[in-house]
Amino acid sequence: MAELAPGDTVGILGGGQLGRMLAVAAAKLGLRTHVFCPDPDSPAFAVAAQATCASYEDEDALERFAAGVAVVTYEFENVPAGTAARLSAARPLFPPSRALEVTQDRLLEKRLAASLGLGTAPFRPVDGVQDLAPALREAGTPALLKTRRFGYDGKGQARIDALNEAEPAFEAIGRQPAILESFVTFAAEISVVAARGRNGAFAAYDPVRNEHAGGILRRSTVPAGMEAEVAAAAIEAARAIGESLDFVGVFCAEFFVIAEREGARVLVNEIAPRVHNSGHWTLEACAVSQFEQHIRAVAGWPLGSPARHSDAVMENLIGDDVLAWPALLSEPGASLHVYGKREARPGRKMGHVTRLSARG
Numbered sequence: 001m002a003e004l005a006p007g008d009t010v011g012i013l014g015g016g017q018l019g020r021m022l023a024v025a026a027a028k029l030g031l032r033t034h035v036f037c038p039d040p041d042s043p044a045f046a047v048a049a050q051a052t053c054a055s056y057e058d059e060d061a062l063e064r065f066a067a068g069v070a071v072v073t074y075e076f077e078n079v080p081a082g083t084a085a086r087l088s089a090a091r092p093l094f095p096p097s098r099a100l101e102v103t104q105d106r107l108l109e110k111r112l113a114a115s116l117g118l119g120t121a122p123f124r125p126v127d128g129v130q131d132l133a134p135a136l137r138e139a140g141t142p143a144l145l146k147t148r149r150f151g152y153d154g155k156g157q158a159r160i161d162a163l164n165e166a167e168p169a170f171e172a173i174g175r176q177p178a179i180l181e182s183f184v185t186f187a188a189e190i191s192v193v194a195a196r197g198r199n200g201a202f203a204a205y206d207p208v209r210n211e212h213a214g215g216i217l218r219r220s221t222v223p224a225g226m227e228a229e230v231a232a233a234a235i236e237a238a239r240a241i242g243e244s245l246d247f248v249g250v251f252c253a254e255f256f257v258i259a260e261r262e263g264a265r266v267l268v269n270e271i272a273p274r275v276h277n278s279g280h281w282t283l284e285a286c287a288v289s290q291f292e293q294h295i296r297a298v299a300g301w302p303l304g305s306p307a308r309h310s311d312a313v314m315e316n317l318i319g320d321d322v323l324a325w326p327a328l329l330s331e332p333g334a335s336l337h338v339y340g341k342r343e344a345r346p347g348r349k350m351g352h353v354t355r356l357s358a359r360g
């Protein structure tokens, strides 16, 4: 499969802020981008050489899109399977379809982690209401019921504290196939953003500590303040996941850090087959950002160094937070990113700000 050359076009499915930052990184390397997204208000359209605003089911639009690009990638994991199949028949698709298939489904994702000998929160499949009581008996309470598919930012989840809350919880998540997860008391949440090249090369950025509010990432801090063994275990888990999926591109593995008497250990929570919000700090703190790294990987180019020259704290600007942009522009050392979304709805990621400090 041919490597790309400057001037070639990378096709990107999805036009959110991740697609926007991927397009900017591609432009830095002399590559063009064509963004395909059904939402006319897509932040990535403003920075891509070409844009198609059409449904992911629009076969003609997909065919025209594929004809003009050298490779296809995506910035979100819910690419419909039919779209991925159609595009991968026409052009190389990275990350490969199997990575999508597994990471679109929390049950397959957890089973993959378990098959690799990696810890997860105890989980049970729930295919229908009849599975709730037996699953709860085994998982205990509190527990979390999570839809197998299409969950993000804490959506598609319901907490269950007692058996009589099980049916309402199943109702709340839309009576969809789900998993029931035991609630784990974690000391911290961390993530590893890593890349695999077409040749199998692996590069991981330093693990990051993440803080969420209302299911949405608020802040990522690097270094994560973990023992070296915990950080190494998380990176090794990410490597194993990447290899098992034959991954090409950047992905993110999220973990719970559990404090135990014998020492801390990590449990895999979620795998995102794409650049990730908890890797935005790499734009300022590394010579090669997660976005450039992804473009390099899918282009068949050598991966860059994931080394970090600074400590960093990234904060999301959610909803009206973005109104603070004038003050952030005046703050020494703050690097502001505004995604150019028209409407600042509550819970919507509108931008982020990264603050660097000397490496501790």
Ligand code: AMP
Pocket (backbone or CB within 6 Å): 121, 144, 151, 152, 153, 154, 155, 181, 182, 183, 184, 185, 189, 212, 215, 269, 270
């Ligand atoms: P998720 O969509 O699975 O990443 O879940 C969103 C957030 O909910 C996580 O970042 C955690 O803060 C919390 N969470 C998810 N699963 C569990 C669990 N099994 N135990 C405790 N907290 C959880």
